[in-house]
Amino acid sequence: MKKFWLAALAVAGLSTGLAQTVVKLQGFGGNDTAIISSLLKEVVNPAVEKDGIRAEYQGIEGDYKAALLNALAAGTAGDLFYVDIFWSEPVFASGKVEPLNAYFTQKELGVFVPSLLNAFSFKGKIYGLPKDFNTLAVQFNKDLFDEAGVKYPNQADTWDTFKAKLKEVQTKLKDVAGLCVVADFARFGAFAYATGWKPFNAQGKTVLDANFKRAFQWYTSLVKDGAGRYAQDLGAGWTGQCIGEEKAAVSIEGAWIGGFLKDKAPNMKFGTTYLPLDPVTKQRGNFVYTVSWSMNAASKNKQAAAKVLKALTSPEAQNWILTRGLALPSRGALASSPVFQRADKTGELNRVVFNGSTKQGGNVLPFKFGAYDGGDWMRPINEALQAVITGKKSVDQAIADAQAEINKLVK
Amino acid sequence: MEPRRKFDERYLARQRWARAGWVYGTMLALGVFFIGPFYVAFLGSLKDNPLEWPFRATFAQVLPKNWAAAWKLGQQGAGNPLLGGFAPGAVIPFEVTYFVPAGTEPATPTVTVPERRAGAGLGAIFDEVQASQYAQVSPVEEVSRRPARVGEQDGQIVTYRFTISYPRGDPTASEELPTTPRLPLDVEAPRGQVFLTATLDPNRLERRGRVASWDSAAPGFLGYTFKNYVRVFREARDPNTGSSFFLRWTANSFFVSLMAVLVNLLFASLAGYALARMYLPGKGLLFALIILLMAVPQQAMFISNYLVLRDLSLLGSLWGMIVWIGIDMAKVFLMKQFFEAVPREIEEAALIDGANPITTFFRIILPMATPALGALTIMTFQGIWNEFFKAAVVLSGQQGSYTLPLGLSFFRSAYGVAGDWGMMLASAFLSMIPIIILFVVFQRYFVEGVSTSALKG
Secondary structure (H helix, E strand, C coil): CHHHHHHHHHHHHHHHCCCCEEEEEEEECCHHHHHHHHHHHHHHHHHHHHHCEEEEEEEECCCHHHHHHHHHHHCCCCCEEEEEHHHHHHHHHCCCEECCCCCCCHHHHHCECHHHHHHCEECCEECCEEEEEECCEEEEEHHHHHHHCCCCCCCCCEHHHHHHHHHHHHHHHCCCEEEEECCCHHHHHHHHHHCCCCCCCCCCCCCCCHHHHHHHHHHHHHHHCCCEEEHHHHCCCCHHHHHHCCCEEEEEECCHHHHHHHHHCCCCCEEEECCCECCCCCCCEEEEEEEEEEEECCCCCHHHHHHHHHHHCCHHHHHHHHHCCCCECCEHHHHHCHHHHCCCHHHHHHHHHHHCCCHHHCEEEECCCCCCCHHHHHHHHHHHHHHHHCCCCCHHHHHHHHHHHHHHHCC | CHHHHHHHHHHHHHHHHHHHHHHHHHHHHHHHHHHHHHHHHHHHHHCCCCCCCCCCCCCHHHCHHHHHHHHHHHHHHHCCCCCCCECCCCEEEEEEEEEEECCCCCCCCEEECCCCCCCCCHHHCCCCCCHHHCCEECCCEEEEEEEEEECCEEEEEEEEEEEEECCCCCCCCCCCCCCECCCCEEEECCCCCEEEEECCCCCEEEHHHCEEEECCCCCHHHHHHCHHHHHHHHHCECCCCCCEHHHHHHHHHHHHHHHHHHHHHHHHHHHHHHHHHCCCCCHHHHHHHHHHHHHCCHHHHHHHHHHHHHHCCCCCCHHHHHHHHCCCHHHHHHHHHHHHHCCHHHHHHHHHCCCCHHHHHHHHHHHHCHHHHHHHHHHHHHHHHCCCHHHHHHHCCCHHHCCHHHHHHHHHHHHHHHCCHHHHHHHHHHHHHHHHHHHHHHHHHHHHHHHCCHHHC
């Protein structure tokens, strides 16, 4: 026991004996801990050292959202923490997050890609600076298209020409699907947005209207018309796995697929292009998946935290992350980074995914669903997609059922 | 009534057999049920693609032919038959065999030692020394050609040979050339020319069979068969210090488990003895409280415990876990029940011989309690070894002080997202080994348990 008290005293002594202001950062566990710790050590802490500030990162393993909400309620949350766009609005609405407008000038905020910054604004205030982001793009296996003698998908493709190409590949090669289709709004939604449909109308209601139906019909017809196969039937959970195992000719994923393919199929010759256009509106749609650095409203070191936040989102920090191929930067100016200009497959992938957040992406909406839990909100639509793809329901029936379910949630 | 009894006996015998059949049948079924997933997961941890569907029980990593080849290549690559590598002076002869259908002229494959970095997981953070900087590939030459029939097709089987070498540097140079941990290899042939076999089976065939790709052409036996297990140690390293996370976590787990077992044994036996034998006013009430505490779920108390640990500045420290786990009411209860079964006469005899209560406890009672302490040890050790919840609460974010269950969760977030399940399976199996050893060593106490009476002696 003596040993324990000695240790306890030593630990207590250490934590009180430092004169520096320690800014505590919290975020995802796993690789993020390793990456952010290295970033702090090499870029951020050297930059804020002169102000007597030191930043420390704490990664949370397991359910980050639950841990953060608990910590915010218990008063043990860090000074800065990650907020995933997917569940950001209820957190911002709770008043536990500090608006950043007082700490940053308009000019300082203006350097971020507007669609990303907007994703973290709530009631006219900015509640987080985008840490990095991702959008969706089409990746295609060049070998498979060459073998089938079909032209590669390109940015002029509409849903119809895209589907025709997939169908041709699937027909000619037989053992390969065009796309492995997942029953997930996180993929399908991008097509629904292309029609101009939005998850919530002006009255805040979710209406699965004619535009939604058009996208729904097209997406589910991929399997029926022989342009794709249902992912589960191919033993895959996501479209990346299908393309990685050469079970499908294209995938619809973000830049995260780059690292996966590097391990899974390092020799694959793949290209990347934008999502196809809606033939009616001549528009694309896309999601922005992003995570912010937000400030704790109860923090005792807000000024110091703001300085750390500036260093975390500085061009140096974002370049550090970008050149290591770990994530895409949220600063607009970094679009001209040499990393994006590289002619190789990864350069193209990053460039297209980065541009997916700009005008070229079309109707780009953040991956969030108002004040609702995204999982709850998407569930009826995912079930409808699955029911139609597996042939259990007709399109009209499935949409009607989904609408009834959503009406129960969205009052 | 004679015949009737005879029938009864036969009937009873049948009943006995039927009962035995049921018992053994059920146990066998349960055995298969529990071992099945274990077996599948273990095979998965060896595979290049653990998610492979349809599932195969026979694949490159379990073929003795590849074990021998990997051993030999590891020897040739870096003089290390177990872990392989690519060291200066290495000369590695390699052969690949293709089936070329009739009507097409065999094309000599292109051999490259590519630059290869990990795309996801912790490996992506480190810069690995690339073998491609140092490797030299000899011209590919055809060794043999013979007609053959594969499946329904006529054609010929062609074998090619090449050598990969690592020239020794200038002996006068100030810096020695590095030994690279692996030697990636790609062999590409035109589509239609079917890859058949090679010195070592490739890790994957890519681009519709055009490219045979090896993670390392000089892997060594462990580096090939237990690739994911080796990666657990090689890849999962602290980016700031470079030391192995997995070893650190294992050491942490041992430290916490052993300390907590010791503290538990001490307190549970002392408290149990006091409750069973000592004269204490309000003992009954105290015991009722202990029973009550056992009924309250941990999750209900964790916030208060967390706040106490925070105020003691023990969050993020292994000691915080030990303090939290150190006393368990269920164990006090267990020891109390055991000590109550010890005959009073033994203590009275000690008293007559002039022993004070402390001596009686440590010299007489405790040695008699070995079976109970053994059972307690194994139960506590296993419980703490697998403890995730408390570890997640106390140690969150301090990767250096994770215990193994938390480390496995780290692997899940770092590698699971990239679908790299092999590494997670491997780390899960590695984390099981100590507990299996413990079971084998302490098995006796499991059987004896607390039922053994002290009266035997």
